[in-house]
Amino acid sequence: MTMSERRTRPLSRGRRFDLRATAMSFALIAAALIAAGLAVRALAGVVQRRPVWGVVLLCVAVAAVLAHGRRRRRLSAARIARRAGEALEQATTTALDALDAPAPAPSTAPAPTGPYGEGALHTADAPGVPGVLDYDALSPEEFEEAIAALCVRDGCSDVRVVGGAGDLGADVVGLSPGGHRLVIQCKRYGDDNKVGSQDLQRFGGTCFTVHEADVALVVTTSDFTAPAREYAEQCGITCVDRGGLLAWSADPARRPWAAGTGGADA
Structure with missing residues (x-):
C-alpha cells in the first residue's frame, strides 16, 4: 500500500522585522509631535492677533486632508513622519513671519477731495456755503x-x-x-x-x-x-x-x- 506524498506549502517570505527602522520611525513621529506642539503654540498667537490667518491655515489643512484621502497607495510610517515634519516646518515658518510682521500704521487723513470738493453737504447753519459739512x-x-x-x-x-x-x-x-x-x-x-x-x-x-x-x-x-x-x-x-x-x-x-x-x- 503506497501512501501519497503530501506536499507542504512553502512558507511565505515576508519582510523581516527591522528594529533599527522601527526605532527611526518612532523617533521621527516623536519629533513631528514636538514640532506640532511648537507650531500650535505659535499659530495660537497668530490666530489671536490675526484671525484671518486662522481661517487660511484651516482651509489649507482641510485641503491637505482631502488630497491625502484621494491617494490609494499606502505610505510607510517613515514617509508619513517626514511629510508631516515638512508641513509643520512650513506652517511654523509662516506663523513666525506673521508674528514678526510690523503692526499696521495709523490711518492718515484722506485728501479733502470728498468732504470739501464737489457735492459737499451744507449744514443748515450755513446754507449754500461751499465746503461746509453737515x-x-x-x-x-x-x-x-x-x-x-x-x-x-x-x-x-x-x-x-x-x-x-x-x-x-x-x-x-x-x-x-x-x-x-x-x-x-x-x-x-x-x-x-x-x-x-x-x-x-x-x-x-x-x-x-x-x-x-x-x-x-x-x-x-x-x-x-x-x-x-x-x-x-x-x-x-x-x-x-x-x-x-x-x-x-x-x-x-x-x-x-x-x-x-x-x-x-x-
Whole structure:
C-alpha cells in the first residue's frame, strides 16, 4: 500500500522585522509631535492677533486632508513622519513671519477731495456755503476724519487720525504750516450736550505732557460750559465751538491754531 506524498506549502517570505527602522520611525513621529506642539503654540498667537490667518491655515489643512484621502497607495510610517515634519516646518515658518510682521500704521487723513470738493453737504447753519459739512450727520469717527481733512486743506502736514481705545485724549495729530505740533480732541455732541470741565481736565492732563502738543485744540459741534472755558484758558487749550467750527470750515483764514501760536500760523 503506497501512501501519497503530501506536499507542504512553502512558507511565505515576508519582510523581516527591522528594529533599527522601527526605532527611526518612532523617533521621527516623536519629533513631528514636538514640532506640532511648537507650531500650535505659535499659530495660537497668530490666530489671536490675526484671525484671518486662522481661517487660511484651516482651509489649507482641510485641503491637505482631502488630497491625502484621494491617494490609494499606502505610505510607510517613515514617509508619513517626514511629510508631516515638512508641513509643520512650513506652517511654523509662516506663523513666525506673521508674528514678526510690523503692526499696521495709523490711518492718515484722506485728501479733502470728498468732504470739501464737489457735492459737499451744507449744514443748515450755513446754507449754500461751499465746503461746509453737515457735521450733525456724521458719526464720531467720520467727524474726526472731517477735522483731519480741514487740517490738510489748510496746509498741515503729517496729519493722522489716532482716535480710539487708548488714545489718551488725542483724536487727530499733525504739524501746522509753521511746524507746530497740533493735538486735537474731537467732540461730536448734540446741541443739548455741552463739553464740560471734566472733559477738558482729562484732555489737559495728557495733551502737553504725553502728546507733547505745541497747540492743543478741542473741537465740538456743540458748545462749552463756562467752567470748561475757564479751565481751557488757564491751561492754554483752544476751544472751538460750533460757531468757530463753521467759520473755520467756510474760511481757511479762520484756522484755530493761529491763536495758540501767537499768529505765527495765521
